[in-house]
Amino acid sequence: MESEELRNVGLKVTTPRLKILSLLESAKAKHMTAETIYRQLSESGEVIGLATVYRALAQFEAAGLITRHQFEGGQTVFELERGPHHDHIVCVRCGRVEEFYDKVIEDRQREIAEKLGFTLSDHALTLYGECSGGACPAKNG
Amino acid sequence: MESEELRNVGLKVTTPRLKILSLLESAKAKHMTAETIYRQLSESGEVIGLATVYRALAQFEAAGLITRHQFEGGQTVFELERGPHHDHIVCVRCGRVEEFYDKVIEDRQREIAEKLGFTLSDHALTLYGECSGGACPAKNG
DNA sequence: TTCGCAAGTGAGAATGGTTCTCACTGTACA
DNA sequence: TGTACAGTGAGAACCATTCTCACTTGCGAA
Ligand SMILES: [Mn+2]
Ligand SMILES: [Mn+2]
Ligand SMILES: [Zn+2]
Ligand SMILES: [Zn+2]
Numbered sequence: 001m002e003s004e005e006l007r008n009v010g011l012k013v014t015t016p017r018l019k020i021l022s023l024l025e026s027a028k029a030k031h032m033t034a035e036t037i038y039r040q041l042s043e044s045g046e047v048i049g050l051a052t053v054y055r056a057l058a059q060f061e062a063a064g065l066i067t068r069h070q071f072e073g074g075q076t077v078f079e080l081e082r083g084p085h086h087d088h089i090v091c092v093r094c095g096r097v098e099e100f101y102d103k104v105i106e107d108r109q110r111e112i113a114e115k116l117g118f119t120l121s122d123h124a125l126t127l128y129g130e131c132s133g134g135a136c137p138a139k140n141g
Numbered sequence: 142m143e144s145e146e147l148r149n150v151g152l153k154v155t156t157p158r159l160k161i162l163s164l165l166e167s168a169k170a171k172h173m174t175a176e177t178i179y180r181q182l183s184e185s186g187e188v189i190g191l192a193t194v195y196r197a198l199a200q201f202e203a204a205g206l207i208t209r210h211q212f213e214g215g216q217t218v219f220e221l222e223r224g225p226h227h228d229h230i231v232c233v234r235c236g237r238v239e240e241f242y243d244k245v246i247e248d249r250q251r252e253i254a255e256k257l258g259f260t261l262s263d264h265a266l267t268l269y270g271e272c273s274g275g276a277c278p279a280k281n282g
Numbered sequence: 283t284t285c286g287c288a289a290g291t292g293a294g295a296a297t298g299g300t301t302c303t304c305a306c307t308g309t310a311c312a
Numbered sequence: 313t314g315t316a317c318a319g320t321g322a323g324a325a326c327c328a329t330t331c332t333c334a335c336t337t338g339c340g341a342a
Contacts, residue, residue, distance in 0.1 A: 012309060014319060034300080049321040054300060070211060072265065075299070089259055098257050105249050109268055116239050118230055118270035124213065125266045127250055129259035153338060155290060175329080190292040195329060216328070 009063035016048045020056045024066065024080045031069065031077040031097055071097070071126055089127040094136050150204035157189045161197045165207065165221045172210065172218040172238055212238070212267055230268040235277045 002021040003013045011017060019041055024032070027040065038053045057078050060066040066078050071090050085106075086099040105125065113120035130136060143162040144154045152158060160182055165173070168181065179194045198219050201207040207219050212231050226247075227240040246266065254261035271277060 012318065014309070016320070047321085051301075051322080052320055055319085058301095070213065072211065089254060089257055091259065092262060098259075100253050100257065102249055102253055105246050108243055108246050108249075112241050112243055113230060113268055113270050116230055116241065117273035117276060118232065118239075118268070119273075120268055120270040121233060122269040123267065124269075126264065127254055127259070127261055128263040128265075129254050129261040132258035132260075135258060153289065155338070157291070188292085192293080192330075193291055196290085199330095 005065065009065060011059060011063065016052045017056050017059075019046050019048060020053060021060070021065070024078070031079045033075045033077055035075065037078075069124075069126070072128070087125040087127075089129065091131040091136060092128050093130050096131055096136070098131075146206065150206060152200060152204065157193045158197050158200075160187050160189060161194060162201070162206070165219070172220045174216045174218055176216065178219075210265070210267070213269070228266040228268075230270065232272040232277060233269050234271050237272055237277070239272075 002018050002025075005021065006013050006017055020037060023037055023040060029036070032040075034050070034053050034057055037057075038048065038050045041048050041053075057066065057068075061068050061078070065081055067081050068076055068078055069088065070076050071088070073092075074095070084101060086101045087105075089098045089100060090096070109123055110120055143159050143166075146162065147154050147158055161178060164178055164181060170177070173181075175191070175194050175198055178198075179189070179191045182189050182194075198207065198209075202209050202219070206222055208222050209217055209219055210229065211217050212229070214233075215236075225242060227242045228246075230239045230241060231237070250264055251261055
């Protein structure tokens with residue numbers, strides 16, 4: 001249950017936090033903005049302040065429950081941290097986001113950091129391009 | 142001369158644009174925020190509006206003269222597009238920025254995009270970590 | 283050269299995503 | 313159950329960036 005998850009990371013179990021967590025789990029879109037989360041909760045009758053949404057997301061991130069991505073030209077998006085690490089490729093035409101994991105790149109990053117005398121703690125890799133003709137909604141008409 | 146550079150990309154040669162371009166060329170810091178550029182120009186007696194700085198930077202970027210980077214937790218920084226492409230590693234403690242180029246990663250990105258049905262147009266890769274003890278000013282005291 | 287005018291500029295207002303404030307509320311724990 | 317203190321919501325504040333608009337400037341045509 002989501003209550004467990006909150007307790008496990010040392011956060012009090014409150015209604016807003018539970019609602020936000022379950023929305024992140026059940027929503028069709030995997031990557032959501034704070035605004036989107038706020039609106040979807042509002043539309044389903046949950047009255048949760050936008051400030052609370054931002055606060056909860058920041059806490060979830062600090063606790064490692066979710067990750068934050070800033071794709072260029074868009075707002076910050078959040079996603080549940082489930083399963084293995086991955087990076088993203090974004091269609092600059094329609095905004096579609098695909099995920100990928102590449103061991104070669106991941107390993108290389110560690111080597112590069114080491115060679116430059118850094119202790120690697122994180123990285124952000126996002127590819128941008130246009131998705132293929134049929135798949136890209138924005139290309140049809 | 143910088144006038145050439147502006148003309149070559151189809152931009153009128155104006156005083157603000159020239160000042161901004163030369164500052165980017167001569168400044169000690171390679172990666173600068175709009176605010177920093179504005180302040181440095183002001184301090185050297187050049188009166189150029191902040192809005193103009195932002196406008197010029199946007200135009201320079203569109204023209205391919207400079208590139209824009211958004212490191213997490215910081216403001217957008219700009220740098221002159223000279224020499225070959227590179228990515229960045231940022232010290233989360235002191236903010237130092239180092240540059241690197243890795244052919245393996247670059248090639249892999251292209252392959253990944255292709256495999257996923259995307260035509261790659263750009264990418265953003267930034268590593269984060271702590272730079273080594275002696276080199277990191279923030280670690281001394 | 284001089285002219286005309288589209289393009290550029292600067293000051294300040296507006297924007298918009300995110301954070302802060304503060305009085306009120308709810309959770310957790312004894 | 314009571315209480316202390318963390319959490320919440322509404323709206324104000326923040327702040328990087330963009331927009332507005334009256335004025336200026338670069339530059340091709342004459
Ligand atoms: Mn993802
Ligand atoms: Mn650089
Ligand atoms: Zn697409
Ligand atoms: Zn450092």
